[in-house]
Amino acid sequence: MRTLRVLFTTVALSVAASLNPAHAEVLKVAGPWEITGIDPAQTGYVFSRLQVAETLVTANHEGEIVPALANRWSVSGDGLTWRFTLRENARFHDGMPVTGEAAAASLQRALAGVGVLAQAPIEDIASDGRDVVIRLTKPFSALPAYLVHFSTIVLAPSSFDAAGKVTQIVGSGPYKVKSLTAPARLELQASGGWWGGKPAIEEVSYLAVGQGETRALMAESGEVDLAFSMLPVSVDRLKANPRLDVQIATIPRTRILKLNAASPFFDQIEERQAISAAIDRAGITKVILRNPDLAATQLFPPAMKGWNSPDVQPLVRDVDKAKELLAAAGWRAGSDGILEKDGKRFSVTLLTYSSWPELPPIATALQAQLRQVGIEAKVSVGNSSEIPARHQDGTLEMGLISRLYSIVPDPVGTLLQDYGPGGSDWGSMGWDNKEIQSVVEQLAATSDAAARAPLQGRAVEILQQELPSIPVTWSELAIVSNKRVSGVQVDPLEVNYGLSAIRWAD
Amino acid sequence: MRNFLLARLLQAGLVAVVVGALCFVLMRVMPGDAAMRIAAGRYGPDARIAEAAKMVRLELGLDRPLVAQFLEWLGNLLRLDLGHSLVTGSPVIHELKVQLGASVWLAASALALSLLIGPVIGLFSGLKAGGAIDRLGLAGAVIFRAIPPFVLGLMLMLVFSKQLGWLPPAGFGSAREMLLPALTLALGLAAMSSRVMRNSVAAVARAPYFAFARYKGLPESVVVRRHGLRNAAIPVVSYIALQAVYLVEGVVVVESLFAYPGIGHALVHAVVERDIPMVQGTALAMGLMFVVIAAIVDLLTHWLDPRMRRMA
Numbered sequence: 001m002r003t004l005r006v007l008f009t010t011v012a013l014s015v016a017a018s019l020n021p022a023h024a025e026v027l028k029v030a031g032p033w034e035i036t037g038i039d040p041a042q043t044g045y046v047f048s049r050l051q052v053a054e055t056l057v058t059a060n061h062e063g064e065i066v067p068a069l070a071n072r073w074s075v076s077g078d079g080l081t082w083r084f085t086l087r088e089n090a091r092f093h094d095g096m097p098v099t100g101e102a103a104a105a106s107l108q109r110a111l112a113g114v115g116v117l118a119q120a121p122i123e124d125i126a127s128d129g130r131d132v133v134i135r136l137t138k139p140f141s142a143l144p145a146y147l148v149h150f151s152t153i154v155l156a157p158s159s160f161d162a163a164g165k166v167t168q169i170v171g172s173g174p175y176k177v178k179s180l181t182a183p184a185r186l187e188l189q190a191s192g193g194w195w196g197g198k199p200a201i202e203e204v205s206y207l208a209v210g211q212g213e214t215r216a217l218m219a220e221s222g223e224v225d226l227a228f229s230m231l232p233v234s235v236d237r238l239k240a241n242p243r244l245d246v247q248i249a250t251i252p253r254t255r256i257l258k259l260n261a262a263s264p265f266f267d268q269i270e271e272r273q274a275i276s277a278a279i280d281r282a283g284i285t286k287v288i289l290r291n292p293d294l295a296a297t298q299l300f301p302p303a304m305k306g307w308n309s310p311d312v313q314p315l316v317r318d319v320d321k322a323k324e325l326l327a328a329a330g331w332r333a334g335s336d337g338i339l340e341k342d343g344k345r346f347s348v349t350l351l352t353y354s355s356w357p358e359l360p361p362i363a364t365a366l367q368a369q370l371r372q373v374g375i376e377a378k379v380s381v382g383n384s385s386e387i388p389a390r391h392q393d394g395t396l397e398m399g400l401i402s403r404l405y406s407i408v409p410d411p412v413g414t415l416l417q418d419y420g421p422g423g424s425d426w427g428s429m430g431w432d433n434k435e436i437q438s439v440v441e442q443l444a445a446t447s448d449a450a451a452r453a454p455l456q457g458r459a460v461e462i463l464q465q466e467l468p469s470i471p472v473t474w475s476e477l478a479i480v481s482n483k484r485v486s487g488v489q490v491d492p493l494e495v496n497y498g499l500s501a502i503r504w505a506d
Numbered sequence: 507m508r509n510f511l512l513a514r515l516l517q518a519g520l521v522a523v524v525v526g527a528l529c530f531v532l533m534r535v536m537p538g539d540a541a542m543r544i545a546a547g548r549y550g551p552d553a554r555i556a557e558a559a560k561m562v563r564l565e566l567g568l569d570r571p572l573v574a575q576f577l578e579w580l581g582n583l584l585r586l587d588l589g590h591s592l593v594t595g596s597p598v599i600h601e602l603k604v605q606l607g608a609s610v611w612l613a614a615s616a617l618a619l620s621l622l623i624g625p626v627i628g629l630f631s632g633l634k635a636g637g638a639i640d641r642l643g644l645a646g647a648v649i650f651r652a653i654p655p656f657v658l659g660l661m662l663m664l665v666f667s668k669q670l671g672w673l674p675p676a677g678f679g680s681a682r683e684m685l686l687p688a689l690t691l692a693l694g695l696a697a698m699s700s701r702v703m704r705n706s707v708a709a710v711a712r713a714p715y716f717a718f719a720r721y722k723g724l725p726e727s728v729v730v731r732r733h734g735l736r737n738a739a740i741p742v743v744s745y746i747a748l749q750a751v752y753l754v755e756g757v758v759v760v761e762s763l764f765a766y767p768g769i770g771h772a773l774v775h776a777v778v779e780r781d782i783p784m785v786q787g788t789a790l791a792m793g794l795m796f797v798v799i800a801a802i803v804d805l806l807t808h809w810l811d812p813r814m815r816r817m818a
Contacts, residue, residue, distance in 0.1 A: 037594035184767040209765040217675040385546035
């Protein structure tokens, strides 16, 4: 009994001792992303968002390309040679200067990998003193936008082993890695030699917390100063908390219905327009996303200047029109209320995945709404890789996906992939439109805003008319911070969370 | 003793081969393309997965015959090499070290906490079988055993993190963060061990030697300590081996809930991402945990119960 008592006292004492929170000088951050490996193509975004590593150029919150490691750049008259001049006072965390040679070597590695550089028409990457010189096979005005992508972070030579594999992240940002306990914890420390000055907060601790509800609890209990990607269900509750600030930004991510336009169900434009008219976007956004402003009346949200067009006919619900269109396409109601044509029932599989927790409930809502116009959609929730797999083997009928249009800050990059010949994993399927391909190609070749505007308008118009994929909802990013800190800003492009500008509120 | 250790080693070897083979076969017969899943696991749902999958297939040699791939794994296992994670690229053994350490700590804390709660309640319930404490103990045991660990964990989070603000709802690194997940598991464990203890204390309390100790005029505390505890502890210790199942199963759920980076958490991710070496490694670690717990329990009962030693 005495041993028990001693044991109990020891446990009680050690628990009590550890109940006092650690000294409050560390900025505690929680986010959903786990750090699976440190290859920039895989998890570079963690290190770019937390300002450990930097790219040559970056994007501001309006999506404009602004200097980062390179403070100026130019392109030759024929549009084939780009020159990025590195700033003189940039240093890696191991004390070495960021030279043209080191930057070019890091980018060459990114070019050989799975990142976005492989998708740009790049001939080669070389260095010339303090310049990084990128030669192209054809003019490509979106190149700087591609260099914002996290897979192109510039790492010091000491990051790589002899085989060229990344073994540690030695970047050039305001924070350096103090310790990394994959997959969940990353401790950062002010690096001391950043060209942009000294961050106000010396230490940052990032914790990967997969469950959104748990992140909300951590913010409410004051365990974290900052939590990213809050679920719509928690946002209202967090907003009501006097100790917390919630900031929300619309991000260039749209949830769309990817349709197989080669299948007998969706090969006519009337059928696709009917599906769109059957969808109750207002209801879905109000109930599931708790924000009716997210109803996607066109592909791109209003925040995307130049891409959201005031001239197109907005996509709205109109059940009668949906029924008319389906009748015009030759579909007649069968005995059980499901439409039929040439002896074939209008019954399709709606495939989605749960990487985004809101997709399965939206799919279920769509199932009920399509049933009202006589379409049977069987919902199947799988792994995110099933969408590309079923695209490749041609068996996909309908998929509900979440598509990001700022993989590079210029949506042209994504449009080139998604609506090019043969479509793409996350874009069109069985839909070939020569006009949009030429419009997007022209957009990729020019950076003159005046020349781009009509082309952008036309691209949006074609997609709105033809509906190769049907916009359902836009998305927003909510971040919550404790009033202990100030200077928190939400970056709609999720390129950089601006931790170096955050300070303790007095 | 030597025979005992040899038998346990043999058991561990068998567990390793069976678990490894089972994982391998099960992961292979699951629908879907492994290269696609690995690519999605590596590069996330926004990437060009089909292109990445082509590179993954080449890099990992997923097109080779299955038998060759399995024999290679077995050969490596004999050299104590568990291979590399297909997603992160780092050695499985290295990842397991971190995760297993975290899980063992969690499981051990949960067990220690449950032994502080369960047997103590069981002791007082058993000494006065049918009394008020006994009835309360029974009600508590039924409730805590019936609530699934993830619901219990959420409830504890709501009370201790949100309402009271005493403990962090997630994270790892210090005892503060360990407390809630450990308590979640411990309450479920204690629910059972308190009843086992109660029954065995009640049985001991009815035994003639216990009554004789009281007739001798020994104070109650001495009676319980000298004649009650050790005898009553034997079934409780044997029962811990059975609880290991609940513990390992609970670790998977509780770790995912509390963002606690242990074996269970890793296993869930590895299954989703088709990271076969990681699945084999984590399942192996769990299987061996059973063997080790069973061995420790055997040794403990041996030490507690002199009758077993005479038989051996």
